[in-house]
Amino acid sequence: MSAPAANAVNTQPLDLEAYEALDLPTLGRRVQAVRDTMGSRLLILGHHYQRNEAIAFSDLQGDSYKLSASAAADASCEAIVFCGVHFMAETADILANRPEQLERRAGRRIPVVLPDLAAGCPMADMADIDQVEECWRQLGSVIDLDEVTPVTYINSAANLKAFCGRHGGIVCTSSNARAVLDWALARRPRVLFFPDQHLGRNTALAMGVPPEAMPLWDPDQPELGGNTEEAIRGGRVLLWRGHCYVHQFFLPEHAAWFKQADPDVKLIVHPECMKEVVEQANVVGSTGAIVQAIESAPPGTRWAVGTELHLVNRLKEAHPEQAIYFLSPTIASCRTMSRIDLPHLCWALENLAAGTPVNVVRVPDAIAQDALVALQRMLEVSR
């Protein structure tokens, strides 16, 4: 099958199966052909955890915050293809198609395409709207809800962001969680933080919130998430029992091993790691902060890095002048992120160019409107 002309008029989307039979050089040439034809009308965003072949064809690479801010800022492109996971595409849709941008473009929407719709985030799936509504209802029977700001990690479905928008809450990413929690706790005395307990706990501990003021809400427990009323009343940062499985492969003993094997090694980890790992780290930061710290370090620096494998391997290749080790002996890679392979990317791009876009992620207007409130609060706080 040959690449369709960019202006070909198709009525049926091209079939994915045919792409899976193609070799990588062919797929690469065809992806590049669509990029050349569409030029600045096409924006391909790539999260740092993506496979190399997706990163190689992305116009912009970054962490969740940088990519969201780019989707919010770019008014000139005609389509966004997101090499990331589902919540990232939803966020890009909400921000790129917010009312002021639609008005500026005379109503024209920017379709946001996720090349494989099965690229989700298992951590985001650990909190759903019914569970969060039920938690809120139960909390209301013990504490005054006017005292609570709901904060959702950006790794969450759009309807949870909308929940935060409706209840005076906000979104955070791993790069601005501290600023967001400072903002939230300056307004109201308590926060309900979901879905990542580790990001919430690590950030609140760094702010001086004591562990006993962070009850853990387990959505599978029928009463108060498994807590006593007293624990909830004493809570300042109520944490949701969710986690990123990728970052649970980094264990305290791995950190301790590196430290004793090489006392000068710098431990740099993502805040989705458990607190016993974070406590031993020299640097804790988002993927963007990890990239920046390593890029700006002097030659000869030795690092043990606790974050997703694709990023660490790319850092190793890009910085042969530094010694970069993977913190875990286990392969800690994000399987859902990796679903965006070259056949899916090529299939999605050629369909876009042919006028038969596939896998367009479109957040319903009512949800987008409330979610935007919480996202804009975040962009204000971390501007």
Ligand code: 13P
């Ligand atoms: P950041 O992009 O904020 O570093 O988060 C990492 C991550 O797990 C994305 O899913």
Ligand code: SF4
């Ligand atoms: Fe979700 Fe973890 Fe994968 Fe990020 S790395 S998308 S948090 S499962």
